[in-house]
Amino acid sequence: MKMTFRWYGENSDSVKLSQIKQIPGMSGLMGFLDYKAAGEIWTEQEIKSYIDGVHAAGLACEVIESVNVHEDIKMGLPTRDLYIENYILTIRSLAKYGVKVIVYNFMPVFDWLRTDLARVIPEDGSNSLYFDEKDLGDMDPMEIVRNTIENSNGFSLPGWEPERLGELEKTLKQYEGMTPDMLRENYKYFLDAVIPVCEEVSVRMACHPDDPAWPIFGLPRIAHSKEQFDLICGLHDSPANALCLCTGSLGSNPDNNIPEIVRHFGEKNRIAAMHIRNIKFLDGVHHFREASHLSKEGDLDMFAIMKAVYDTCPDTYIRPDHGRMIWDEVGRPGYGLYDRALGAAYLNGLWEAIEKTSK
């Protein structure tokens, strides 16, 4: 297992590389060029300067996150070929600078969605990301996006960049009538083009699940269960067509048995990366908040998850996903330093215990 940390870059993150380096057992980053729009080419110069900076801090950068797929590819528009060409150029350039895994998603329009970015946890006064379907009731998608942008402490959030707001209405209209099968066909077209290039340059594409793990606003979503990921793996059969198994995204649906899903795809060599975090279900349906990583503070069994990783995909890249905001930290919701660092320490502890008791 290689422990990594998400970092948004010098000008976009409240956390410094020097702080990340001081977290025990931290091997590197899941890096991100947060200023690139979906469909844009990531130039060699941009990649080199980002990765050189990470290396200078004594950290590796073998995973890059959120090379976003342009909506025209997901919608299957004639312009998709151009955007796929751009994507391929980016893959080649990332490979040249040592990147081995690219985390992306194939969710129409929205990346992740929450109804509150800083819900106070009454038990201890910290706050975390929160979702209650009831709160979506009267809000239209535009309102949700506006709220999200306004409540993100001035940081841009992946998938919620303010400049995308203008196109939102038009894009939502364009998706009308698209079925999950149609979206899967477009996904296959994309994978058939990029996976052979990935094989050639030894990069693995890691698909992030829908978050939360069900369809929203009537949009088709095809990546939120074991069965759906089996279909995705079957669209282009290659270890380079892999998953970024996010425990909190898939785990937002209690029907998803996360340790079992890790074992299933780990055994098939289809897990290239993992985001690990905990979820606390609240009363009713589709109602949860994010918890600290510790098993007993949420509803996911972190020991069973780490054991499944150890048994089936022990070399995978993992990162502690979203933390709560604690100790008065101000930062990007979900992406402060303190609680994610605690998460990394805890996951490292579980790993050491599993390793020593397994020998």
Ligand code: DNO
């Ligand atoms: C949220 C992240 C996601 C993830 C993308 C990958 O916090 O896990 O934004 O990076 O879905 O494309």
